[in-house]
Every structure is written in C-alpha cells, then in structure tokens.
Amino acid sequence: MSTLSPLPKIGTPSRAWRSRADAWEFLGYAIKQLDLDRQSGSSDSGLHSQISRTFALLDAVEPYWAEPGVAAVAQLRQLVDDGDPHAALELLAGLAHLPLASGAEQGSVSGLVQESLEDDAAQAEQAERPRFEVLVVDNITPQEAEALKNNMAAQRRPSDAFTYEINVVPSYEDALVAVLLNPDIQAVILRPGFSVRSSQQLGSDLRRFLAGHTPEGLQALRPVKRILGLAEEISGLRPELDVYLVAGVSIESLAGSLTRKFRRIFRRQDHLDLHLSVLSGVAERYEAPFFTALQDYSRRPASVFHALPISRGGSVGNSPWIRDMADFYGTNLLLAETSATSGGLDSLLDPHGSIKQAQDLAARAFGAQRTYFVTNGTSTANKIVHQSLLAPGDVVLVDRNCHKSHHYAFVLAGARVSYLDAYPLDKYAFYGAVPLASLKRRLLEYRRAGRLHEVKMVTLTNCTFDGIVYDVERVMEECLAIKPDLVFLWDEAWFAFARSHPIYRRRTAMASAAALEASFSSPAYAARYAEQAAALHDPVTGEPLDDEAWLNRRLIPNAAKARIRVYATQSTHKTLTSLRQGSMIHVYDQDFMASNQESFREAYMTHTSTSPNYQILASLDIGRRQVELEGFGLVQKQSDLAVSVAQAVARHPLLKKYFRVLTSRDLIEPQYRETRAAMPLREGLAELEDAWQRDEFVIDPSRLTLDISRTGIDGDSFRHSYLMDDHGIQVNKTSRNTVLFMTNIGTSRSSVAYLIEVLVKLAEGFENPHPSSRPRTVPVLSPASPQAGGSAVVAQTPPLPDFSTFAARFRVDDACEDGDIRAAYFESYKPESTAYLSADELALAVRAGQEVISAGFVTPYPPGFPILVPGQVITRQTLEFMAALDTREIHGFDHERGYRVFVDGSAVSGSGSSEAGVTETAVEAAGIGRLPAAS
Structure with a gap:
C-alpha cells in the first residue's frame, strides 16, 4: 500500500471540491485494503497513518455538507479505530451522495463498494428526484x-418534486x-x-477571504x-440562493423593513410553510417554460398542414x-x-407567453433588466444592438481587434468608427486589451475638438478571446465622467459563465x-464628486482644466447627469449549455423605454x-436553469x-522544458x-479577489495560453498536426507560438489528465526525435536547442500592426480619428472603383510612398480580427x-489576385497592374516579403 499517494490539502475554497472527492475515494480504497490485510493477517502502519490524515481532512471540510456529513465521518473513524474495517466498508457502501474523484456527485465510491440501498423502493424513488442542501445558520x-x-x-x-437535507452551522463565518x-x-x-467567528481550523486563504467579508x-x-x-454577504457571493429568516418574536414588525433582503420571514414553529417555501423557491429556478412547452407540444397528436415537411417526422419516418x-x-x-x-x-x-417567461427568467439569472x-x-x-x-453620423469608439461582426454592424448602421488600439503582445503575436x-x-480629444456630442457609444470585448478581462465598472465610471450619456456594449461572447462565480x-x-x-445613491457620493x-x-470660468489633469485622476461621473445604459451580448453556446448559435442580449438601460425600445x-x-x-x-x-441551480459549482470546477x-x-x-x-x-x-501574483487563483481565492478588485486588467483563470516557442513548431501546425489529428484534442485558437486551451463547465478531470498525458508524450518526442514521435505531415525539426527553436519562431513574427488611419476623404477632419466605414464599403460597389494588387505590387507601391486604400475587410484566422x-x-507595418x-484562412484576401484596393489613379491603374514594371529585385529592395500561397 505504499504506492498510495498522499492526499492534497485544502488550500483554497476553489479546490475544496477536488480535495473532498479525493479524500472520500481514497477512503474507499484504503478501508477495502485494510479489510483485505486483516483477512490475510498482514498489517500496514503506513496505511493507517494515511487514513488518519484523510479523516483529519474530512473533519475540516465535512461540517459544511449535510451528506455524508460529520456524523458519518465519526462513525467510520470509530469502526476503523475498533479494528473492524469490514463494518466500516459496509457503512461506507450505505452512505448516499458521496462525491467521486471522477467528478460525479452521487453514487458509490468508484465501484469499490456496492450500493446497499437497491432493495429500498422508497429511497430509490427519492434518489431519482433532484436533491439539494439547505443551510441553517444558528x-x-x-x-x-x-x-x-x-x-x-x-x-x-x-409528491414533492425535490428532496433536500438540512445542515446547521453556528456562525457568520461558517455560513x-x-x-x-x-x-x-x-x-x-x-x-x-448565530455567533460571528468560526471554531473550525480554517486555512490562511479562507481567513484572508473572510476578513474582507466580515465587518x-x-x-x-x-x-x-x-x-x-x-x-x-450571502447574496453578494451567490445571488441565486433563496435566503429566509426565521425569527422568534415580532416578525410583523420586521416584515416591512426586511422584505427585500429575504424571500420570506417565518416564526420558528412554521415548519410546513418553510418546507413548502424552500421547495417553491427551487421550483422557480427549475422552471423552464419554453422547454416545457416544447415537450408538451411534441407529445400531442397533430396533423400538419403548414410549411415544414419535417414537422412530426412527416418527411422522414x-x-x-x-x-x-x-x-x-x-x-x-x-x-x-x-x-x-x-x-x-x-x-x-x-413573445407574450412561454418565450417571454423564459427571457424574463434569463434576465433574473444574469442580473439584467431585460x-x-x-x-x-x-x-x-x-x-442588433x-x-x-x-x-448615420454617430461616432462609436471600438477596439480594432474586436469580432468582425461589430465592424460589419458599423457598415449597416452608418456609424463613424473611431478605432482604439489594444496594447500589443508582440512576443506572442496577439493583442491585449484597450487601456483605460x-x-x-x-x-x-473629441471634447477638445468640439465633437464630443457626436460620440454615442463605446464597444469593447470582455473578456477577450485570450482571457483578458476589463475592470468594467471603472471603465464605465471614468468614461461617463467625461461624457455622461455614453452607451456601452460589452461583447461577452466568451464570458457568459462569469455570472456564476462570486469574483468573476x-x-x-x-x-x-x-x-x-x-453607488450613485450612496450618501458619500455627492461629496466625492463635489471634491473632484x-x-x-x-x-472662475468653470471650464474643464487641461486634459492631463483629467487623465491623471480616477474620475467619477456626476450622478445627477450620468445615465447607465449598458448592453451585453453573450454566446451561451460557447461557455454554457446551449445548442450552437444560442446567444442572449442582456440590457441594463435606464433610458430603454424612452429612447431605445422601438428602435431595438x-x-x-x-x-x-x-x-x-x-x-x-x-x-x-434549459441552460439558464443550469446556471441558477448548478452554475456556481461548475464554474468553480472549470477554473x-x-x-x-x-x-x-x-x-x-x-x-517545463518545452512548454510554459x-x-x-x-x-x-x-x-x-497593482498586484503581483503571476496566477492569483493558484495562490488562493483571497489573492484572486485582491487582483480582480485592484488591477486594471486580469486573466480569466479558466483560459491557459501555452507558449510552445521552445518546441520550434508554429502554433497552427501544433494545433492541427499534433493535437487534433494525432490525439483528438480540439482547441479554438493559436498564434505563431502559442496555443489557447480553455476549460469549460463540461470539462472533466479525465479530459484534463488526458491533455497532460498528451503533452508529456509530445515532450518525450521532442526530447528524443525519431519518425514515430511526430505526425507524418510534419517535417523533422532540428533546432540547436529548445530555446533556439523558440527564438526562431518568435523572430519570424513582426510587431502587430496598429490601426493606421482612414483615408482623408472618409474622415471629418485631422483632429479626430473616426472614419465613415459605410461610405468606404459602398464606394467599392461602384464599377471600376477597385482593382486587385498582388502582395508584391502593393509592397512596392507602399514603399514608394504612394497612398493605397483598402476597399474591403481583410481578416486572417488567426488572429481573427480585421487587419484592414x-x-x-495600407501601411508597410500591416504588409510586413x-x-x-502562415495562417490557412484569410477572409478578404484573394491568394491569386491579391488585395482589393481603391483605384485613385496613382498606385493602381487596373486589375492586377501597377506602375512601371514591378520586378522581383524591387520587391526585395522594399523589404517586404510575399504572402504565403493558399493552403
């Protein structure tokens, strides 16, 4: 039994689920081995020592669960101490709802002990119903x-739809x-x-976290x-939970003042009403009105005399x-x-029925007004947003490397676009986020130019594909201090799951x-604003001071003038449970009814x-139901x-020799x-909270950007040939020298173990290269060393290009950066207005100082945002x-004809032509290479 690994300690709440599951599963193995040792007459004091440490771990964590709970731990320990592992094994077999190390939440201990409740029909029927736990604090x-x-x-x-167990904790901190x-x-x-302090042995991470939540x-x-x-505090950590108050006396006097804090208030004797209310509260979150309506419809007999031959299986069956x-x-x-x-x-x-009800429930789940x-x-x-x-004519400030749908939306809306550049991560060939x-x-700049009234909207991606997250509240707060009627659209396509985590x-x-x-209604807010x-x-004049004073101060808006108008778009199908293309628009707009309802x-x-x-x-x-009933636990696990x-x-x-x-x-x-932790969640929940409260940008812990520079392989080849083709590991995004791995609410411990196993196999192949260690489609690499290979990959990637500028004819003036993207887009529809230039021809024209203007979008995948x-x-930086x-997919670039540009009589005279005989030598002299051939 010396091969049994020691169990991990509970260092942070985010890891408690894993430590607890490992402890119970180890206990099953260990007690079974004790029973076998007793039958064979052998003994193993080392095993007893590990079992004792496991019981100590469960003593610390099990008080916060109703099942199996502290009583079961005490009984098991007593039986082991009494030298009766067989009885302990039988007791373990009868315990319900044991957590499994594999990630499942109910059942026996990994097949080691058999469920002993099969003959109890009543308990079997109850087990089929969804179960949950109710926490009592007293x-x-x-x-x-x-x-x-x-x-x-x-x-x-x-007849109860659900079943639950009660757990009692004594203090504020324990709750x-x-x-x-x-x-x-x-x-x-x-x-x-209830008392205030916990008597449990809490780790330093929990103590630090509690200190920030216990006044x-x-x-x-x-x-x-x-x-x-x-x-x-409970509602702040987990707003989906129903909170009830049970008071001894004078509940009538409490009811009026406390109604908003509690779902209901009861006297101590009202057990039945409390029971029914608890079930009713969970039933409200369980309700899925449209899913239920669709189920009911599918069960009804019907004759179809409308479009859709597939309906009822008519054209298939x-x-x-x-x-x-x-x-x-x-x-x-x-x-x-x-x-x-x-x-x-x-x-x-x-919508007026089941869809309307489903959307209202989704608004509640995600904290939206609608x-x-x-x-x-x-x-x-x-x-849509x-x-x-x-x-037409409104100015929108937008991150240039946002999703292409935003750029096309500006064409449709006729907005003037003012592109903002995110800070570049040239070493890894992708962008960060836009600094505040x-x-x-x-x-x-717009205020100084007298055009601030034209700025209508700010659009940013939160979080970015690579996991960089804004301080959303601060961004809106400081922007509204300059222009109090700004509207914000936050593209949260990859962040829908964040609602379920108390820090996210x-x-x-x-x-x-x-x-x-x-914050606007805080008594101290008006004084803070007056000081600012x-x-x-x-x-004397009341005019704003110079811009530097505004830039160097953390701003707050005038609460009397600022309007909170916020929209979020979320890809439910990307990070939560939904069929592909299922998305939501969330609205928190104080002026929606007055200003946007009809246009929306x-x-x-x-x-x-x-x-x-x-x-x-x-x-x-149904995905919304899952968010409200189990989103918290699932998101905790994925991180x-x-x-x-x-x-x-x-x-x-x-x-670590080949990857980082x-x-x-x-x-x-x-x-x-402001904080310095490299990976805050690794240090604990308190460290994560500190970073997410103070830093301008943070990294979503559930995203892992793996630097593969030292392998000498580019990201695209690594993704397709090594991960997907050879091992069936699917990833969404790569850069020249990185691969992005994303965990999600469906990720299992087994899949994580498989990923690590594959990376080890690949590293072994890099360490001892031979034909069998690489995909057939990948050539032999011969870097002098892993580090040398990494340097070679990085050296091939020039700096990421900033947005250059719009051509003068699409701009209002030189003072501000916006351009009329719609006018440029539709100008390309005019006959003979555009032509194609090859990469070589375009490089020579730009090198010669000629202004060449893009006539369309050019979007490489990756990185997935329009380069043009x-x-x-078009600039030299862009062409370099x-x-x-070496990406396989570039939307808007024709590998045979090149770039589509506007014909202005200087650089371009016709399709595929340019001035004065472009030669290979001239292109080389320009210092700009060719684009790779089409894959």
Whole structure:
C-alpha cells in the first residue's frame, strides 16, 4: 500500500471540491485494503497513518455538507479505530451522495463498494428526484440541530418534486465558508442565534477571504443588523440562493423593513410553510417554460398542414432513404419541429407567453433588466444592438481587434468608427486589451475638438478571446465622467459563465451596471464628486482644466447627469449549455423605454429569422436553469481544473522544458497591475479577489495560453498536426507560438489528465526525435536547442500592426480619428472603383510612398480580427505582418489576385497592374516579403 499517494490539502475554497472527492475515494480504497490485510493477517502502519490524515481532512471540510456529513465521518473513524474495517466498508457502501474523484456527485465510491440501498423502493424513488442542501445558520446544540432536521423531514411528501437535507452551522463565518465550498446549497435559513467567528481550523486563504467579508465590530451589533449583514454577504457571493429568516418574536414588525433582503420571514414553529417555501423557491429556478412547452407540444397528436415537411417526422419516418436521420437524431427532435406559434410555443418576434417567461427568467439569472434570445449567434446579437443605438453620423469608439461582426454592424448602421488600439503582445503575436487611459484620451480629444456630442457609444470585448478581462465598472465610471450619456456594449461572447462565480461576477457588464447605479445613491457620493469637480474645473470660468489633469485622476461621473445604459451580448453556446448559435442580449438601460425600445424592436426584427430554431430556444431556456441551480459549482470546477493543468506544466521536468503557461506577468503589462501574483487563483481565492478588485486588467483563470516557442513548431501546425489529428484534442485558437486551451463547465478531470498525458508524450518526442514521435505531415525539426527553436519562431513574427488611419476623404477632419466605414464599403460597389494588387505590387507601391486604400475587410484566422477595413490606408507595418502569417484562412484576401484596393489613379491603374514594371529585385529592395500561397 505504499504506492498510495498522499492526499492534497485544502488550500483554497476553489479546490475544496477536488480535495473532498479525493479524500472520500481514497477512503474507499484504503478501508477495502485494510479489510483485505486483516483477512490475510498482514498489517500496514503506513496505511493507517494515511487514513488518519484523510479523516483529519474530512473533519475540516465535512461540517459544511449535510451528506455524508460529520456524523458519518465519526462513525467510520470509530469502526476503523475498533479494528473492524469490514463494518466500516459496509457503512461506507450505505452512505448516499458521496462525491467521486471522477467528478460525479452521487453514487458509490468508484465501484469499490456496492450500493446497499437497491432493495429500498422508497429511497430509490427519492434518489431519482433532484436533491439539494439547505443551510441553517444558528448556534444551537447538536440535539437541537437533530430535532430541527427531524421536524423539517417530517414535512416531506411523496409528491414533492425535490428532496433536500438540512445542515446547521453556528456562525457568520461558517455560513460564508459553507456557501463558498458547497455548491449543493440552494437555500439558506438565518436564525438570530448565530455567533460571528468560526471554531473550525480554517486555512490562511479562507481567513484572508473572510476578513474582507466580515465587518469589524460585528459582534457588537444588534442581532437584526448581523442578520442583515450576513444576508447581504450571502447574496453578494451567490445571488441565486433563496435566503429566509426565521425569527422568534415580532416578525410583523420586521416584515416591512426586511422584505427585500429575504424571500420570506417565518416564526420558528412554521415548519410546513418553510418546507413548502424552500421547495417553491427551487421550483422557480427549475422552471423552464419554453422547454416545457416544447415537450408538451411534441407529445400531442397533430396533423400538419403548414410549411415544414419535417414537422412530426412527416418527411422522414416513412422514407427508406433518409430514415437514418431519425435514427441519428431521435424522434423527439422531429416531433418538436414546427412553424406554429400556438399551443404554448409563443413567437420569438412577438413573445407574450412561454418565450417571454423564459427571457424574463434569463434576465433574473444574469442580473439584467431585460434579456432577449438570439438563435443565430452573437454576431447577430451585436448587429442588433448596434443598429438599435447608432444612426448615420454617430461616432462609436471600438477596439480594432474586436469580432468582425461589430465592424460589419458599423457598415449597416452608418456609424463613424473611431478605432482604439489594444496594447500589443508582440512576443506572442496577439493583442491585449484597450487601456483605460487610451479611452479617456480619445474622449478628451473629441471634447477638445468640439465633437464630443457626436460620440454615442463605446464597444469593447470582455473578456477577450485570450482571457483578458476589463475592470468594467471603472471603465464605465471614468468614461461617463467625461461624457455622461455614453452607451456601452460589452461583447461577452466568451464570458457568459462569469455570472456564476462570486469574483468573476463583479467584472461582468450587468453586475457592473447595477453596482454603478447603487453607488450613485450612496450618501458619500455627492461629496466625492463635489471634491473632484473643484479639482478639475477652473474656479472662475468653470471650464474643464487641461486634459492631463483629467487623465491623471480616477474620475467619477456626476450622478445627477450620468445615465447607465449598458448592453451585453453573450454566446451561451460557447461557455454554457446551449445548442450552437444560442446567444442572449442582456440590457441594463435606464433610458430603454424612452429612447431605445422601438428602435431595438425594429433592429431585432431586421436580423431575427421569422423561422427561429425552437431547439436552440429550448436549449437557452434549459441552460439558464443550469446556471441558477448548478452554475456556481461548475464554474468553480472549470477554473480549478485549468489551474491544475498549469501546475502540471510548471512542475513536470520534461513539460517545463518545452512548454510554459503564460501568466498575468506575461499577458498584462506592469502599469496595468497593482498586484503581483503571476496566477492569483493558484495562490488562493483571497489573492484572486485582491487582483480582480485592484488591477486594471486580469486573466480569466479558466483560459491557459501555452507558449510552445521552445518546441520550434508554429502554433497552427501544433494545433492541427499534433493535437487534433494525432490525439483528438480540439482547441479554438493559436498564434505563431502559442496555443489557447480553455476549460469549460463540461470539462472533466479525465479530459484534463488526458491533455497532460498528451503533452508529456509530445515532450518525450521532442526530447528524443525519431519518425514515430511526430505526425507524418510534419517535417523533422532540428533546432540547436529548445530555446533556439523558440527564438526562431518568435523572430519570424513582426510587431502587430496598429490601426493606421482612414483615408482623408472618409474622415471629418485631422483632429479626430473616426472614419465613415459605410461610405468606404459602398464606394467599392461602384464599377471600376477597385482593382486587385498582388502582395508584391502593393509592397512596392507602399514603399514608394504612394497612398493605397483598402476597399474591403481583410481578416486572417488567426488572429481573427480585421487587419484592414474599408477606407483604411495600407501601411508597410500591416504588409510586413501579413507577409509573416502562415495562417490557412484569410477572409478578404484573394491568394491569386491579391488585395482589393481603391483605384485613385496613382498606385493602381487596373486589375492586377501597377506602375512601371514591378520586378522581383524591387520587391526585395522594399523589404517586404510575399504572402504565403493558399493552403
């Protein structure tokens, strides 16, 4: 038994689920081995020592779970101490809801012990129902706690849709630890008798975290103040939870003042009403009105006399040629297909029934004022929002490397586009995010030019594809201080899951909008603003002081003038559970009804199909249910699993020789970080919270950017030939020398282990290169050393190009950076207005100082954003970057004809031609290479 590995310690709440699961699974192995040793007459004191440490770990964590719970741990320990491992094994077999190291949450210990409840029909029936835990916070004796559990259990009925178990903790701190550690908790009952401090042995990370959430002097406050404080903290950590108050006396006087803090208030004797309320609260989150309506519809007999032959399987079921479609997808898919909007199914374009209800529930889940479902992706969601808010002539400030759907939306809306440059990460060939100083500077430029009134909107990507996250509240706060009526669109295509995590949440658009609105009503806010106004305005004229004063100060807006108008688009299908193209638009707009309701409706009508896919809509509804009932635990796991990969790469002697997971220090420049932890979550939840509260930019821990420079292989080849083709590992994005790995709520510990195993195999192949260690399609690499190979890859990548400028005829003036992208786009429609230049011809023209203007979008994948947009002046920097790319896919570039540019009579005289005989020598002299041939 000496081969059994020691168990990990609980160092941070984010890892508690894994440590606890490992402990219970190890206990199953160890007790079974003890039983075998006893039968054979052998002994192993080392095994006893490991079992003792496992019990110590469970003593620390199990008080925060109802099942198996502390009583089961004590019973098991007693049996082991008594020398009866066989009885301990039987007891273990009968315990319900053991966590498994594989990630499953219920069942026996990994097949080592058999479930002993199979003959109990009542318990088997109960096990099929969804179960959860209810946390009671009160400092009562074990006997009183047992009586409370029995009283609540007595209220159960066979007709209950769910079943639950009660767990009691005695203190304010224990309550916070429980909601952080235990994702099974769905409701919290507060009773006035709880104490403040925990008597448990809490780790340093938990202590640091609790210190920031436990106000000083709490013990001296009246019980009602302590109760309110705890209710607010619980709602702040996990807003999806139902919180109830059970008071001894005078609940009538409490009800009016506390209604908003609690779902309901009860007297101690109201066990049945409390039981029913707990079930009702969970049932509200479980409700999926459109999914249910679609299920009901599919069960009804119907005769179809409308479009859609596939409806009810009509064109499939009797066909000998396509019957395999039904075999593959199943009959429910066909039964649920319809073009009807009756029978409870509702209309997406004019929802009043089940779709409207589903959207309202989604708004509640994501903290929005209203939510709209989109069935053709966040690309369309972005176009809807932009078209609803922007009119021709409006200026929008936007990150140049945002998703291409935004750029096309500006063409449709006719907005004037002012592109902002994110800070470049040239070493890794992708961009970071747009610094707040750049945003402020651009707004102040418009103010100085007398054009600030034209600026309507700011559009940014949060988080970026590579996991860089803005301080959303601060960005909006400081921008609104300069222009109080700005509208914000946050593209959260890759960040929908963030709502479910207590630290991630504060950097989402909806949570930031709510926090900003709440801050405006703070009594101290007006005094802070008055102090700022005096410092930033001339005391005589009242005019704003110079821009530097505004740039060097953290700004807050005038609450009397600022309007909170925030939109977020989310790809539910990318990071939550939804069928592909399922997306949502979340709105937190104080002026929506007055200023945008009608234009939003028209934009939604413009871009939404009149035949939306009902399966996608139903999956959005069910995905929202999952967010509210288990999102917290799933997101916690996905981040922790990513950290475990990073740790494996850093610790394994061969992996760290060829690979490195990039950290905050690599991806965020020092001036944007106040904290210094390279990977905050690895250090603990308190460290993560500190960074996410203070740093301008942070990194989403669930994304891992793997630097592969030292392998000597470029990212695209590594992705396709080594990962996908050879080992079936799918990734979305690479750069020249990096590969992006993303964990998600569906990632398992087994898949993480497989990834590490594959990386080790690849590293072994690099260490001892021979034909069998590489894909057939990849040539032999011969770097002098891993480091030399890495340097070679990096050296081939020129600096990332900033946005150059729009041509003069598409600009208003030279004072501001915006251009009329719509005019440039449609100018290319005119006959003979454009021509193609090869890469060589274009390089020579640019080298000669001629202005050449792009007539269309050119978007390499990767990096996936337009390198050129209509109306943009093409520069040497851009061409050098394009020439170095080896990507397989470049939208807007014709590998045979080259770049499409405007004909202005100077650089271009016709399709595929240029001045004065371009020669190979001239191109070489220009210093710009050719683009690679098409793949």
